[in-house]
Amino acid sequence: MNQNQSFRQLWISQSIANLGDSFYILAIVTFIYNRTGSAAFAGLFPILRVCAQAISGLAAPLLMDRLRLGTLLWMAEMGQTICFGSMCILYFFLPSQWLIPAVLFLVFAISMLHGWAIPVRNALVPRLVPSHLLVKANSLLATSDQIVLLVGWSLGGILVAEWGVIRVLEITAIMMFFSTLALLFVKDPSANVSAQPESQKRWDRMKEGWITIWGNPILRTLSYMEIISGLGESIWAGSIILVFVKEVLHKGEDWWGFINASNFAGTILGGLLIWKLSKKIENRMLFTMLISSFSIGVLTIAFTYSSNPWFALGVALIMGPPYQARSIAQRTLLQFHTPEVLLPKVFAAFGTILFVTFGFSVLLMGWMADQWGIRFVYMSTAGLYVLSAFLTLMMMKKASRSIQTQKEERYMNKIE
Incomplete structure (x- = not known):
């Protein structure tokens, strides 16, 4: 019963986070293009995002050896919440010439944290549901992801056009906060994942x-x-x-x-x-x-x-x-x-x-x-x-x- 509750909270958390992520992508691409007037400069966003997530996947094993998966996922979501909030604050207080570099730095940080969250979520699922329900659980998560993306891309463009970039980023920060809050109710039933001696070299763990x-x-x-x-x-x-x-x-x-x-x-x-x-x-x-x-x-x-x-x-x-x-x-x-x-x-x-x-x-x-x-x-x-x-x-x-x-x-x- 506790496992079903934990999976339900994980599903709710990740659905909220994915919806916020789709809003954020539309808002940031629009923001960069409006500020620079350059499509090539706006194209840096997906490149930066993919590079950060690839690097994150290489470095993630070092954290997975030290932290429980539930804790690591919570930290990744909370870190993203802080980054989104920082974007909103910097918009009002940072000089305009430093705003784009600061936003790109935060984009890189958010993408790194997102790169940790994806494998952790997928690895948590078999711990939270019985093996005979694993296909059903994966299909539920995959379908939810697609529904959220469809809604996010459709609604996000309207919100950016009507309310502006900063308001959409504020909404994203609030959504990520609630996503993080839901993760507090996810209980990882397994022990710490590390099965390697502390003396093992970092490269071997990676x-x-x-x-x-x-x-x-x-x-x-x-x-x-x-x-x-x-x-x-x-x-x-x-x-x-x-x-x-x-x-x-x-x-x-x-x-x-x-x-x-x-x-x-x-x-x-x-x-x-x-x-x-x-x-x-x-x-x-x-x-x-x-x-x-x-x-x-x-x-x-x-x-x-x-x-x-x-x-x-x-x-x-x-x-x-x-x-x-x-x-x-x-x-x-x-x-x-x-x-x-x-x-x-x-x-x-x-x-x-x-x-x-x-x-x-x-x-x-x-x-x-x-x-x-x-x-x-x-x-x-x-x-x-x-x-x-x-x-x-x-x-x-x-x-x-x-x-x-x-x-x-x-x-x-x-x-x-």
Whole structure:
């Protein structure tokens, strides 16, 4: 009962934090652009954010060895609350020439703290829910994330336009405070995660998650899929999808928003379906990943060669469920196949992989679009997801051989 209450408070806390985060992103990008008049300068925000989160994932294991996960998550959320409050105060008291550098510094700090929070949240979930409810819990969190992002991006733009940047940042600081407050009721039932001697070198502790991934064939294959996911998801980045809408669909920025909203709606629908079918999926996660990856590849090809905007809108909606199913199954497999004591560090390593891959991919896909056209980018992405399906098939064959070997060993033991 206490675990259910703790998971509920974690869910509430992270939903509030994600809504505040979407408001903050819109407010800061608007603020930087209005102050500098430079789109390139405003583009520093996502780059700074990705770099900080990647660095955070590398450094996080040092804190995970010293602090309980619940405490670390609380500290990360409280630190973000303080940073948001500091932004609002500095706006009124800092000279204008120092305001942009100060804001960018705080953006870096917030992103570092956010980079700690993500793997900690994902590692906490298996501790707070029974294993047979893990798929359902992951689908609930993933669906909530998508709903919050959809609401945040839709409502945030209106709030920034009507109330201004500072008022939205004040709202964000208040939301983060309530998110932090909810975490006080999350009780981590496990002991401190550190299983290593105090004398262990810092570098050894930082690379422990990476060594675990490389030494476990399932985790290693999942890391390859995470790289593919990071490369593939960049097709939904603003600059890439905007080019597709203009050059292929011959529509304006409004259809850019429609396509994104349709994909968001699809992922929400997918999360609800996974939640409903969680009992069937929990024993067929590899099969779910296989079908989802192949479906994404096929649907991406259909999306690539769609010239009718309404058809593209429908395909974007249909792509949502397999995206969500693949993501939830992959996260649940990682939780199942990683020792609890190492799970936070493994999630931190996976986070770094995703952030670095995604940041690199946005630049790579932009260059490829300039060189060979936007349709080549989407066809390449389709190929990546077909490759992901092939990797999943290899995992299924290895798992099948392993089960057969175990059966043969049990049979031989009975004979003896």
